[in-house]
Amino acid sequence: MILRKTPSVAIFCAATLSLVVASSPSDAPGAHDQPGAAAASGATGSPTPAEAALADRAVMETAAAPALVRRVETVGKGDTLAAILDRAALSRVMAHDVAQALGQVYDLRRFRPGQRIEMTLRPDADGGSPTLERLVLKVDPRTDAVVSANPDGAGFTARSVHKELAREVTRAAGTIHESLYVAANRSGVPATGISDLIRVFSWDVDFQRDIRDGDDFEMVYDQLIDEDGRVVGTGAIRVAVMTLSGDRRVLYRHELADGRIDYFDEQGRGARKALMRTPINGARLSSGFGKRRHPILGYSKMHKGVDFAAPTGTPIFAAGDGVIEKRGRNGGYGNYIRLRHNGTYSTAYAHLSRFAKSVYVGKRVRQGDVIGYVGSTGRSTGPHLHYEILKNGRQVNPMRVRMPSGEKLTGTELARFEETRAVTDRLWAAIAADAQVARAD
Numbered sequence: 001m002i003l004r005k006t007p008s009v010a011i012f013c014a015a016t017l018s019l020v021v022a023s024s025p026s027d028a029p030g031a032h033d034q035p036g037a038a039a040a041s042g043a044t045g046s047p048t049p050a051e052a053a054l055a056d057r058a059v060m061e062t063a064a065a066p067a068l069v070r071r072v073e074t075v076g077k078g079d080t081l082a083a084i085l086d087r088a089a090l091s092r093v094m095a096h097d098v099a100q101a102l103g104q105v106y107d108l109r110r111f112r113p114g115q116r117i118e119m120t121l122r123p124d125a126d127g128g129s130p131t132l133e134r135l136v137l138k139v140d141p142r143t144d145a146v147v148s149a150n151p152d153g154a155g156f157t158a159r160s161v162h163k164e165l166a167r168e169v170t171r172a173a174g175t176i177h178e179s180l181y182v183a184a185n186r187s188g189v190p191a192t193g194i195s196d197l198i199r200v201f202s203w204d205v206d207f208q209r210d211i212r213d214g215d216d217f218e219m220v221y222d223q224l225i226d227e228d229g230r231v232v233g234t235g236a237i238r239v240a241v242m243t244l245s246g247d248r249r250v251l252y253r254h255e256l257a258d259g260r261i262d263y264f265d266e267q268g269r270g271a272r273k274a275l276m277r278t279p280i281n282g283a284r285l286s287s288g289f290g291k292r293r294h295p296i297l298g299y300s301k302m303h304k305g306v307d308f309a310a311p312t313g314t315p316i317f318a319a320g321d322g323v324i325e326k327r328g329r330n331g332g333y334g335n336y337i338r339l340r341h342n343g344t345y346s347t348a349y350a351h352l353s354r355f356a357k358s359v360y361v362g363k364r365v366r367q368g369d370v371i372g373y374v375g376s377t378g379r380s381t382g383p384h385l386h387y388e389i390l391k392n393g394r395q396v397n398p399m400r401v402r403m404p405s406g407e408k409l410t411g412t413e414l415a416r417f418e419e420t421r422a423v424t425d426r427l428w429a430a431i432a433a434d435a436q437v438a439r440a441d
């Protein structure tokens with residue numbers, strides 16, 4: 001065997017791999033030398049001086065007995081650390097010391113089935129209990145609890161090691177039949193990735209009601225890979241596409257100069273959109289939101305919207321992107337439109353003289369599209385637009401409601417975004433090409 005000094009950790013593994021003692025199914029030979037493990041090993045923290053020293057010792061001593069033995073256990077149902085250390089044949093005194101050290105960095109009551117424990121043991125030359133050199137408890141994909149024998153041989157020291165996970169850019173796409181969840185899941189996106197996708201589009205899409213059979217989604221996102229090459233989570237979505245009833249919307253992730261991260265369409269318009277507080281041009285606010293004496297009914301009544309006085313026929317705009325939910329006569333509201341923007345917000349427009357052509361229930365409209373014209377239908381004393389913003393089905397004051405900025409990037413900020421978009425597009429194209437090749441195979 002060739003003994004090289006650095007990198008010590010890699011040598012340490014190589015030197016002991018042949019001595020692995022099988023003790024659980026996860027410890028099958030070769031379980032630790034998968035290609036993925038090697039690829040991701042760069043993600044592990046560099047060894048501490050103590051580890052390096054230990055590794056060096058291991059390397060030097062493999063030539064002569066006793067060699068170190070690596071033992072891997074998976075915590076079983078009802079398993080305890082004491083039982084695991086007992087199976088490794090540690091003396092009670094040493095097991096107690098190890099448990100006490102580990103308890104400094106990890107609450108042993110949180111011990112649960114499926115967790116992995118790797119131990120490095122030094123067998124006793126005379127057949128007595130082995131000595132524990134090192135124990136690693138995989139707390140979660142990002143954290144190891146590590147117990148190491150003190151270099152002077154007296155007791156143990158524990159510490160928590162935070163590991164950087166490797167990232168792998170991944171693409172998923174599919175056509176929605178039952179639900180977005182089913183479609184995304186079928187194309188390999190874990191639940192966290194699906195909820196991220198829904199969050200990214202939450203200003204554009206009401207996922208409860210807007211999805212139709214045959215709609216498409218596509219996303220390019222990071223998968224988080226642990227040191228064993230397993231996918232353990234999802235990172236950020238870099239670009240996401242929803243195609244709803246043929247209407248394709250693309251949102252890119254972009255970090256602004258001030259460090260905020262948000263999603264923007266191809267033109268650099270923010271995914272979070274503000275609703276227009278005044279969805280009409282050249283109008284005068286004639287009545288505010290709140291309690292007032294009703295001009296026709298004569299008694300005091302809550303005014304649940306705002307009124308804009310304007311000549312009959314003045315165009316009314318969609319206050320935001322959305323879907324027409326109601327269009328028609330609606331009692332005292334007269335000719336009425338309700339527009340649903342997302343799962344939270346709707347807007348309503350009343351007393352219209354007429355509706356814009358091609359505005360029908362289910363129609364998708366964009367912010368600023370003309371949807372109807374000012375009139376005086378219903379319970380109205382003169383031509384005006386009665387406008388409501390509904391949050392979770394309840395009217396709120398359009399002048400007061402706090403809404404996201406709906407920013408449009410400009411200048412250097414837009415230039416920065418265009419760079420992000422170009423980088424993302426190149427990644428996207430490369431992955432999509434890979435997928436084609438994979439399919440061709």
Ligand SMILES: [Zn+2]
Nearest residue numbers: 305306307386
């Ligand atoms: Zn009104």
